[in-house]
Amino acid sequence: MSEVYSPTSEQDVQTFVHSCFLEGSPIEVMGFGSKAIGREIQCSKTLKLQKLDGIIEYFPDELYIKVKPGTSLELIENTLEQKNQELSFEPSDLGYLYKGKSLKGSAGAAVACNLSGSRRFKAGALRDHLLGFRAVNGKGEVIKSGGSVVKNVTGYDVSKLISGSYGTLGVITEIIFKVQPRYDESQTLIIYDLNLKKALNVFSQSMQTSYEISGACYYPEGMASFFTLNDIDTNSSITALRVEGPKISVSERIKSLKKLFSDHQNIFVLENYQSRIFWKSTSDISFFNNSENTVVKISLPPVFTEEFLQQFTNEDIKFVVDWAGNLIWIEIAKEDSVLLRQLRKKVINFNGHLTIMKAPTHVRIREDFLTVVDENMKKLSLRIKDSFDPKGILNPGKMYSGL
Amino acid sequence: MTTLLMPEVDQRVLFDKEKIVSDLKKFTNSNNIISDSEGVTPYETDALSAYKQKPMIVVLPENTEEVSDILKYCNENNIKVVPRGAGTGLSGGALPLKDCVLLSLTKFKKILEVDYENRCVVTQPGVTNLSITKAVEDRGFYYAPDPSSQIACSIGGNIAENSGGVHCLKYGMTTNNVLGVEIVLMDGTILRFGGKKIESEGYDLLGLITGSEGLLGVLTEVTVKILKKPQSVKALLLGFDSIEEAGKTVSDIISGGVIPAAMEIMDKPLIKATNDYSKAGYPLDVEAILIVELDGTESEVGVLITKVEQIAQKNKVKYLRASKDDEERLRFWLGRKAAFPAIGDMSPDYLCMDGVIPRKKLPEVLKEINKLSKKYNLRVANCFHAGDGNLHPLIMFDSNIPAELKKAEDFGADILKLCVQSGGVLSGEHGIGIEKRELMCEMFNNEDIQQQLSIKKAFDEKSLLNPGKVYPILHRCAEGGKMHVKTGEEKFKDIPRF
Ligand SMILES: Cc1cc2nc3c(=O)[nH]c(=O)nc-3n(C[C@H](O)[C@H](O)[C@H](O)COP(=O)(O)OP(=O)(O)OC[C@H]3O[C@@H](n4cnc5c(N)ncnc54)[C@H](O)[C@@H]3O)c2cc1C
Numbered sequence: 001m002s003e004v005y006s007p008t009s010e011q012d013v014q015t016f017v018h019s020c021f022l023e024g025s026p027i028e029v030m031g032f033g034s035k036a037i038g039r040e041i042q043c044s045k046t047l048k049l050q051k052l053d054g055i056i057e058y059f060p061d062e063l064y065i066k067v068k069p070g071t072s073l074e075l076i077e078n079t080l081e082q083k084n085q086e087l088s089f090e091p092s093d094l095g096y097l098y099k100g101k102s103l104k105g106s107a108g109a110a111v112a113c114n115l116s117g118s119r120r121f122k123a124g125a126l127r128d129h130l131l132g133f134r135a136v137n138g139k140g141e142v143i144k145s146g147g148s149v150v151k152n153v154t155g156y157d158v159s160k161l162i163s164g165s166y167g168t169l170g171v172i173t174e175i176i177f178k179v180q181p182r183y184d185e186s187q188t189l190i191i192y193d194l195n196l197k198k199a200l201n202v203f204s205q206s207m208q209t210s211y212e213i214s215g216a217c218y219y220p221e222g223m224a225s226f227f228t229l230n231d232i233d234t235n236s237s238i239t240a241l242r243v244e245g246p247k248i249s250v251s252e253r254i255k256s257l258k259k260l261f262s263d264h265q266n267i268f269v270l271e272n273y274q275s276r277i278f279w280k281s282t283s284d285i286s287f288f289n290n291s292e293n294t295v296v297k298i299s300l301p302p303v304f305t306e307e308f309l310q311q312f313t314n315e316d317i318k319f320v321v322d323w324a325g326n327l328i329w330i331e332i333a334k335e336d337s338v339l340l341r342q343l344r345k346k347v348i349n350f351n352g353h354l355t356i357m358k359a360p361t362h363v364r365i366r367e368d369f370l371t372v373v374d375e376n377m378k379k380l381s382l383r384i385k386d387s388f389d390p391k392g393i394l395n396p397g398k399m400y401s402g403l
Numbered sequence: 404m405t406t407l408l409m410p411e412v413d414q415r416v417l418f419d420k421e422k423i424v425s426d427l428k429k430f431t432n433s434n435n436i437i438s439d440s441e442g443v444t445p446y447e448t449d450a451l452s453a454y455k456q457k458p459m460i461v462v463l464p465e466n467t468e469e470v471s472d473i474l475k476y477c478n479e480n481n482i483k484v485v486p487r488g489a490g491t492g493l494s495g496g497a498l499p500l501k502d503c504v505l506l507s508l509t510k511f512k513k514i515l516e517v518d519y520e521n522r523c524v525v526t527q528p529g530v531t532n533l534s535i536t537k538a539v540e541d542r543g544f545y546y547a548p549d550p551s552s553q554i555a556c557s558i559g560g561n562i563a564e565n566s567g568g569v570h571c572l573k574y575g576m577t578t579n580n581v582l583g584v585e586i587v588l589m590d591g592t593i594l595r596f597g598g599k600k601i602e603s604e605g606y607d608l609l610g611l612i613t614g615s616e617g618l619l620g621v622l623t624e625v626t627v628k629i630l631k632k633p634q635s636v637k638a639l640l641l642g643f644d645s646i647e648e649a650g651k652t653v654s655d656i657i658s659g660g661v662i663p664a665a666m667e668i669m670d671k672p673l674i675k676a677t678n679d680y681s682k683a684g685y686p687l688d689v690e691a692i693l694i695v696e697l698d699g700t701e702s703e704v705g706v707l708i709t710k711v712e713q714i715a716q717k718n719k720v721k722y723l724r725a726s727k728d729d730e731e732r733l734r735f736w737l738g739r740k741a742a743f744p745a746i747g748d749m750s751p752d753y754l755c756m757d758g759v760i761p762r763k764k765l766p767e768v769l770k771e772i773n774k775l776s777k778k779y780n781l782r783v784a785n786c787f788h789a790g791d792g793n794l795h796p797l798i799m800f801d802s803n804i805p806a807e808l809k810k811a812e813d814f815g816a817d818i819l820k821l822c823v824q825s826g827g828v829l830s831g832e833h834g835i836g837i838e839k840r841e842l843m844c845e846m847f848n849n850e851d852i853q854q855q856l857s858i859k860k861a862f863d864e865k866s867l868l869n870p871g872k873v874y875p876i877l878h879r880c881a882e883g884g885k886m887h888v889k890t891g892e893e894k895f896k897d898i899p900r901f
Pocket of ligand 1 (some may be wrong): 487492497508552553559560562567618621622623890
């Protein structure tokens, strides 16, 4: 059993990592430890950041919040909501996928995984909202980058590098998120009964307008049945377009969209509350609630989405498309490594990548978590890893072998 | 010209110059190589024209393979390389070294693909920022980041500097608008970061190289996202009796849930200077002017204008006018855009600073700057990208008076230190370059700097690519931090400046 250490200060983290550095002992870094994302790794020590928590400062009119890594996203989001603000990358609540219930993770883990919800294609990913951070690198040194201001060209933007590095570069000890005002109004245009091709056309057409679409997803027939929304028919396929902003403008844009798509028969508008619930469930991947199977996330240029999925029409897969066609969530039978590898092979042909988001342990041991194919990219990434963590003690192998 | 400590000149390289020139001819057409003193002169400085240095050789490669061959050769032979776009940089990032090969990307000037389906443009890095918008505007699209140098600066330079513009408050800086690049490392390795898909896996190397000031690799292809133009744009011109009230209005607008497309403040000296220069028709009996631009659908803009007007009234606005049409909106901007030349008209020389502060600290910081102005006995005028806290104080001086340049530089350094002490940073959009590298220790300690230097090594083991920039040359702190614009010598004079 790995020895678990729960620091309560940055100083604790530093002392701990420094001694592990001297001994050369690998450390598994975790937030709440509730979700097994990344490759399965074995370390003699575990560093759990749950107790290094709390909001350090929050200045609504400066549009930032500074928190410790163990702070739950739940607390952060509730705090922001009181001032009518939010994290506009819509952090996903992976609790639904993992445990079948809400279980928002820690801020540190969110940064480490760079997970962003349905608004991603408009508002940017988490990495676009990380203004600065402090961390302890693999040598036990405290490093920092960025700051609390949005405009900053002062040295390398290491905040980008740390986002999505799965704890392999540093133990994050402080996080500064950019925050944004919450939109007054959210409405969603739903078009029923489209096939995937037509849905993607709808996305493409609407993205060419100036209506500032902030959500565009597609549920094939049967996939929306988990919704318990009063207002939608969950048996049909659903093509959804979200518009947000001041109420008057939202209503106007929705009206224009309705007109643009008036040749479609089955159109419906979800009003504010129902619209918000719809997108929260979508961002939270609730359609694969408590999945016992293998769930993967595929990102590829939207023009290839249909062609890619076509290759798998005869396979036993379930999918939902989000980010206006840029993202496909797929669930396959848990043992089906052959299919998993086929998906990955095809996605590479389309210049995309596949990330395993949830899988049984043996699949996680056997299969690659990410899709990094270019050997030169791997070499460069290893050199970067080395520059932060020369002895390779932080989450070694979490992303792929050696990283 | 101020003397500047740069990396030690490699005499052996200078000695081998002829051989290097003939070797380079193996990699690119000999017309693309300039090695005579007169021919390299146009490359001796960027827009930080107080510093000049002729490079040993200038090379203008035509494609990625040539760039790769040249870099590989230089790496193997320990020759320093300085990449250069259009040379509009304000922090000396493209300043040559005496023993360097200056790699100019000006021949990379083709837009390769406009892809409306994926809402992006694939282009070579030497293309100007504005030509990207020009290429897509007939379909109502545009490229969002709009540095005021956009008619001249290259998209490659924009990525290297993570350039901003007045609209980055709402639409983000360059980093939020780049999807992918092709990059050549110093050892000649060609890599692709990102692409047409919006998200990538593994370390975010695209995010890392954006704003890395040409230190990590040479960009040879770029994919940027394009947006649909908003339906309607309107501006408000607001005058206040105090900077505090203007600043408070900005804070209230933001905490009131409005993110305008742009928000700009000018102080009294600048209002007068710009008004005299451009005849913009600004109110002259106010201490501060705030321009707020709002965009969106017609009705949305209407709602927002009313909301901002109410907030301004609560903060005792003295002068308030909403643009009736585009012509009037552009007139509001006329003076603001003339800020630099207007100051140039008032004073033989000026320094332009580029610090960032938390928005709410504006009145405090301006008060302190005015105190410093008295201490140094030099005039200063201030413009401020108020929405994102980016302050551009313009320090006026006369370099014909002995020691006045030094005095102005010290004043500038004090301002930047003040920015950092107020919780801000050294540069919002012009980069560190050589200009502010000695001030980096105001923000970072040795461990931070060492970490960044070791990232550099991961990309460029021998530190041959653009050395001497961004990081303090002796890894210790010294005074510095200035951009010296000598009137008359000013480059890109005709470009409106923000
Ligand atoms: C009048 C005027 C107004 C300005 N207004 C603004 C403004 O509003 N906002 C703003 O942000 N900036 C502004 N600037 C600064 C400047 O225009 C930007 O920094 C611009 O991005 C520089 O682009 P460039 O092509 O001229 O780059 P250069 O000056 O040639 O180079 C800048 C840096 O980028 C590197 N570089 C260039 N091309 C490449 C490449 N292909 N690969 C790798 N590295 C490369 C160079 O080594 C150097 O370090 C202004 C400048 C002027 C003169």
